[in-house]
C-alpha cells in the first residue's frame with residue numbers, strides 16, 4: 001500500500017485515493033477542428049512510462065480534490081506531490 | 087530432439103533417465119535474421135513456431151531478456167475459454183481453443199490441457215440477462231455454452247455456497263464445458279522445443295535496448311548481446327509493449343498494471359472445475375498438485391513492478407470465502423504478480439505498426455494465456471504475408487483512430 005501525502009490533508013493510505021492516470025492530458029481547445037488521428041491520440045494513446053511518471057490522483061475519501069504526483073513506476077517511489085497548475 | 091512416447095519414457099525409466107537432453111537449444115544470437123521475435127513468452131514462441139511450421143521461414147530468432155516463460159506466461163492462472171460475447175473476439179479465442187484441443191499432440195509435449203469446464207457466476211438480475219445473452223451469442227457463433235440456474239450450479243460444483251443468505255447470492259452461471267486450464271510452463275517449453283526443432287534460434291538473457299529505424303523502416307536491433315540486422319520484427323512483450331514502441335517511435339494505447347495471483351497449500355482434490363465471478367471478483371481452480379489457484383483484478387496504478395498491493399489480495403480472499411466457506415481454514419502459500427498491458431477496449435492489438443517491417447502483438451492484458459496458440463498462429467500469418475490474418479484484422483492498431491473498438495470490457499464474463 002502506498003502512503004500518499006495529499007497536498008491539502010497530509011499523509012494518508014492509498015485506499016483513500018482514486019488513481020487518475022497520466023497527467024497533462026488536456027481536452028482539445030477546439031474539438032470540432034480535430035481530425036481522426038488527433039482524436040485517437042488524445043483519447044487513447046498513452047506514454048505508459050517505465051520509470052519516472054507524472055500522474056494525477058483524487059483524494060476521494062478525503063478532501064475530494066485532484067492533485068499531481070511524480071512516481072517511479074518501477075520502484076513506486078514518490079518523488080513529488082503538488083497542486084495542479086503549480 | 088528426442089520424441090516423447092510411452093516407449094521412450096519406459097526405456098529412459100529403465101536406464102536411469104540419463105538420456106534426456108535439454109528440450110531446446112538456448113543459443114547466442116547471430117548478427118542477421120529474416121524475422122526476429124522480441125519476447126520469449128508463449129505468444130512469441132508460438133509465433134516463431136508457426137512462422138517456421140506454417141510459413142517455411144527458417145531464419146528466425148526469439149530474443150528473451152530473461153528466461154523462456156519468465157513473464158506472464160509463467161505467472162498466470164491458466165484459465166482457457168472462448169465464451170466471449172462479440173463476434174471478433176469469439177472467433178479468435180475459439181480458433182485458439184481448437185488449437186489447444188490438439189496442442190499436446192501437435193507439439194509432442196504434454197501441456198496438460200484439462201477441459202474441466204468453466205463456470206461464470208451471475209449474482210444479480212442484470213448479470214443473469216447479460217450471461218444469457220452471452221450464451222445465445224456463443225451458440226450463434228457455434229461455441230458450446232449453457233445456462234445453469236443456481237440449483238444446477240450446486241449440482242455441477244458441490245462445494246459452492248448458493249445460499250440465498252449470502253451478500254451476493256449465486257443466482258446462476260454460464261458453463262463452457264470445453265473450457266478449462268493448462269500447464270503454463272509446459273506451453274512455453276513445448277513451443278520453445280518445437281520452434282528450436284524447426285531451426286529457430288532461442289536466445290535467452292538477451293534484452294532489446296534499442297531499435298534502429300531509418301526512413302520509417304526497421305534496420306537493426308540493439309541488444310545486450312550486440313546488434314542484429316533484421317528484415318521483419320515482431321514485438322510480443324506483454325507489459326513492455328509501450329517501452330518497445332517508444333524505441334521504434336510509434337504510439338500505443340496501452341497501460342501497464344500489476345496483476346496478482348496466489349496459491350494455497352496443496353490439498354486433496356476438491357474442486358474439479360473453474361469458478362469465476364465478475365461481481366464479487368475472484369476466480370479459482372485447483373491445480374494438479376492440489377493447490378488452489380486464485381486470482382482477481384489488476385492493481386489500479388500504472389506499474390512495472392511484479393508485485394502488487396495487499397488490499398487487492400485481501401479483497402479477493404473475502405470474495406473467495408463468501409463463495410466457498412469450506413476454504414476458510416486453508417493457508418495461502420505464495421503470492422506473485424505479473425505486469426499486464428491493458429488496452430482501452432480490453433481487446434488485443436495485432437498487426438502492422440506505423441513502421442515498415444515492425445509488427446505488434448500485445449494488449450492481451452489479463453486474459454491472453456488462453457489465446458497463446460491462436461495468437462501465434464494469426465501473428466505468424468500476419469508477419470509472413472505482410473498482411474493481417476482475417477481473424478486478426480479487426481484487432482489492428484488503427485481501430486483506435488477509426489473508432490471501431492472491440493469493447494469486450496464488461497461484455498466478457500470476467501477479465502481473464
Ligand SMILES: Cc1cc2nc3c(=O)[nH]c(=O)nc-3n(C[C@H](O)[C@H](O)[C@H](O)COP(=O)(O)OP(=O)(O)OC[C@H]3O[C@@H](n4cnc5c(N)ncnc54)[C@H](O)[C@@H]3O)c2cc1C
Pocket residue numbers: 124125126127128129130149150151152153154155156157158159160161162163164165166292293294295322323324325326345346347381422423424425426450451452453454455456457502
Ligand atoms: C497473475 C496473472 C494471471 C493471469 N491469468 C490468466 C488466465 O487465467 N487466463 C488467461 O488467458 N490469461 C491470464 N493472464 C494473462 C496472460 O498471462 C498473458 O496475457 C499472456 O501470458 C501473455 O503472453 P505473452 O507471451 O504475450 O507475454 P509474456 O509471457 O509476459 O512474455 C513477454 C516476454 O517479453 C520479454 N521482454 C520484455 N521486454 C523485453 C526486451 N526489451 N527484450 C527482450 N525481451 C523482453 C519478457 O521478459 C517476457 O518474457 C494472467 C496474467 C497474470 C499476470
Ligand SMILES: [Zn+2]
Pocket residue numbers: 006007008009010059062063064065
Ligand atoms: Zn486531501
